[in-house]
Amino acid sequence: xxxxxxxxxxxxxxxxxxxxxxxxxxxxxxxxxxxxxxxxxxxxxxxxxxxxxxxxxxxxxxxxxxxxxxxxxxxxxxxxxxxxxxxxxxxxxxxxxxxxxxxxxxxxxxxxxxxxxxxxxxxxxxxxxxxxxxxxxxxxxxxxxxxxxxxxxxxxxxxxxxxxxxxxxxxxxxxxxxxxxxxxxxxxxxxxxxxxxxxxxxxxxxxxxxxxxxxxxxxxxxxxxxxxxxxxxxxxxxxxxxxxxxxxxxxxxxxxxxxxxxxx
Amino acid sequence: xxxxxxxxxxxxxxxxxxxxxxxxxxxxxxxxxxxxxxxxxxxxxxxxxxxxxxxxxxxxxxxxxxxxxxxxxxxxxxxxxxxxxxxxxxxxxxxxxxxxxxxxxxxxxxxxxxxxxxxxxxxxxxxxxxxxxxxxxxxxxxxxxxxxxxxxxxxxxxxxxxxxxxxxxxxxxxxxxxxxxxxxxxxxxxxxxxxxxxxxxxxxxxxxxxxxxxxxxxxxxxxxxxxxxxxxxxxxxxxxxxxxxxxxxxxxxxxxxxxxxxxxxxxxxxxxxxxxxxxxxxxxxxxxxxxxxxxxxxxxxxxxxxxxxxxxxxxxxxxxxxxxxxxxxxxxxxxxxxxxxxxxxxxxxxxxxxxxxxxxxxxxxxxxxxxxxxx
Numbered sequence: 001x002x003x004x005x006x007x008x009x010x011x012x013x014x015x016x017x018x019x020x021x022x023x024x025x026x027x028x029x030x031x032x033x034x035x036x037x038x039x040x041x042x043x044x045x046x047x048x049x050x051x052x053x054x055x056x057x058x059x060x061x062x063x064x065x066x067x068x069x070x071x072x073x074x075x076x077x078x079x080x081x082x083x084x085x086x087x088x089x090x091x092x093x094x095x096x097x098x099x100x101x102x103x104x105x106x107x108x109x110x111x112x113x114x115x116x117x118x119x120x121x122x123x124x125x126x127x128x129x130x131x132x133x134x135x136x137x138x139x140x141x142x143x144x145x146x147x148x149x150x151x152x153x154x155x156x157x158x159x160x161x162x163x164x165x166x167x168x169x170x171x172x173x174x175x176x177x178x179x180x181x182x183x184x185x186x187x188x189x190x191x192x193x194x195x196x197x198x199x200x201x202x203x204x205x206x207x208x209x210x211x212x213x214x215x216x217x218x219x220x221x222x223x224x225x226x227x228x229x230x231x232x233x234x235x236x237x238x239x240x241x242x243x244x245x246x247x248x249x250x251x252x253x254x255x256x257x258x259x260x261x262x263x264x
Numbered sequence: 265x266x267x268x269x270x271x272x273x274x275x276x277x278x279x280x281x282x283x284x285x286x287x288x289x290x291x292x293x294x295x296x297x298x299x300x301x302x303x304x305x306x307x308x309x310x311x312x313x314x315x316x317x318x319x320x321x322x323x324x325x326x327x328x329x330x331x332x333x334x335x336x337x338x339x340x341x342x343x344x345x346x347x348x349x350x351x352x353x354x355x356x357x358x359x360x361x362x363x364x365x366x367x368x369x370x371x372x373x374x375x376x377x378x379x380x381x382x383x384x385x386x387x388x389x390x391x392x393x394x395x396x397x398x399x400x401x402x403x404x405x406x407x408x409x410x411x412x413x414x415x416x417x418x419x420x421x422x423x424x425x426x427x428x429x430x431x432x433x434x435x436x437x438x439x440x441x442x443x444x445x446x447x448x449x450x451x452x453x454x455x456x457x458x459x460x461x462x463x464x465x466x467x468x469x470x471x472x473x474x475x476x477x478x479x480x481x482x483x484x485x486x487x488x489x490x491x492x493x494x495x496x497x498x499x500x501x502x503x504x505x506x507x508x509x510x511x512x513x514x515x516x517x518x519x520x521x522x523x524x525x526x527x528x529x530x531x532x533x534x535x536x537x538x539x540x541x542x543x544x545x546x547x548x549x550x551x552x553x554x555x556x557x558x559x560x561x562x563x564x565x566x567x568x569x570x571x572x573x574x575x576x577x578x579x580x581x582x583x584x585x586x587x588x589x590x591x592x593x594x595x596x597x598x599x600x601x602x603x604x605x606x607x608x609x610x611x612x613x614x615x616x617x618x619x620x621x622x623x624x625x626x627x628x629x630x631x632x633x634x635x636x637x638x639x
């Protein structure tokens with residue numbers, strides 16, 4: 001077996017350096033292949049380097065550690081073993097409860113040596129009995145679904161009308177006419193049967209204002225109105241292709257959400 | 265008596281429910297008080313030798329219980345009806361339970377003092393097998409029963425009502441104290457944000473091994489910051505130079521954490537160094553700039569804190585090159601508590617003469633401006 005490799009995602013340089021030094025001392029076989037200072041970089045580096053382990057700080061600029069893990073799970077190439085994830089946080093009471101509930105590995109900053117040694121022991125154990133890549137990915141997906149569910153913000157008053165501004169004109173779109181929402185950088189594309197609009201808000205901000213029974217998140221960047229989904233076809237990588245009523249294009253439901261589509 | 269503000273609250277209160285456990289305690293306490301008083305009266309009457317103790321006890325108990333039923337039962341019934349009517353009209357329900365107001369209390373007492381002895385005496389005569397006679401005839405002989413009933417009723421009503429109103433006032437004061445304590449705790453928690461504290465300690469732990477001199481300098485900054493935070497609630501004013509030093513401490517701590525991602529600049533003109541400002545006024549704004557502006561920004565950025573004089577006003581500016589207001593609103597929390605707290609402190613100290621404005625900085629990021637009168 002190849003020596004294990006790791007990525008460290010931590011925006012505070014001293015802490016990243018310290019974790020790297022501690023790991024080098026306590027786990028000499030482990031090779032640190034990438035250091036990332038923000039969430040986006042962490043995802044890119046991990047996809048490029050395919051490390052065995054990822055240490056992800058929770059609060060990072062760009063993407064949070066949790067969002068980075070979600071992106072990795074959705075974009076991870078088929079067949080490659082999914083990395084073991086270790087979340088690192090200074091103080092996130094609710095996150096820690098969720099980690100415990102999902103049996104996810106985590107470290108609390110300041111990281112003391114005894115805890116790091118225990119964590120390394122657990123990781124080595126899990127690497128030794130590493131089942132097939134497919135099973136490891138399924139386990140990680142189940143954990144991430146649990147974490148994302150626990151991290152969901154509380155629901156807000158339901159949005160009835162989308163107000164999309166173009167120049168001096170504001171277009172009003174009833175929410176139930178929206179077929180799907182798609183994240184586009186700092187904007188969200190609002191797609192109806194006839195046309196589409198851009199609104200200047202993030203999907204993360206929009207999501208709590210939608211009724212989750214009517215609007216299903218199927219990807220970290222896509223939310224579809226359930227009654228507009230005509231069919232879902234699962235492929236071997238665990239994703240699903242969605243065809244829509246009222247729109248010709250197809251959407252992709254990621255591995256994290258494809259379980260929503262199963263026969264009755 | 266202020267009308268309830270939130271419509272949702274009104275809707276809830278329109279369905280006023282009797283707080284039965286509290287009413288029960290009040291009724292039982294009243295009954296206990298009346299029984300003791302009746303016992304004392306019977307002992308007193310028995311001691312005078314005018315009547316036997318048993319007879320006096322029977323009379324005083326029955327009269328006392330009739331009065332209690334009329335007055336105590338009546339006041340709870342009236343107060344309940346009044347609270348329910350107020351609830352229907354959506355008015356504030358912050359009234360003591362079981363107190364319908366003094367005018368009604370006087371009416372109830374007159375009623376109780378007239379009907380109580382009549383009913384009580386009639387019952388006592390019936391129970392002891394004496395011949396029935398019209399109740400008013402029972403008082404033909406003397407006014408002693410009336411006088412005793414009057415004194416006992418007034419004593420019970422005044423004592424019980426005062427006790428209950430005292431309890432109500434004490435509960436209200438207790439609630440106010442609790443809210444104040446919670447606010448104080450929230451303020452302290454917002455200033456001693458655990459995430460900031462533990463990350464700082466984690467950096468300190470690393471520096472102790474790798475660069476002890478820098479660790480010591482960082483620890484000094486942390487100590488000064490903690491001391492200032494804990495003292496802030498006690499101190500009313502300090503010089504602007506001190507305020508800038510505390511801001512510098514905080515920024516130095518953040519700079520160790522963020523490394524090259526954070527650049528800072530503080531400029532305080534010499535003539536403004538002694539201007540008096542409330543302690544840690546800038547800290548929540550600087551913290552907002554970092555937490556919601558610069559920390560979420562991938563490349564980091566710059567924060568500038570400056571002071572200048574504009575006529576009779578002192579103008580303090582915190583300018584950051586962070587993600588800006590619209591995006592900052594997206595990150596959880598939004599820093600509303602910090603802003604609200606600065607606004608409240610300014611209002612308490614300066615009324616309308618001070619202000620805090622938050623706006624997008626022309627070159628991107630956010631600009632917070634405090635204006636306050638120079639003494």
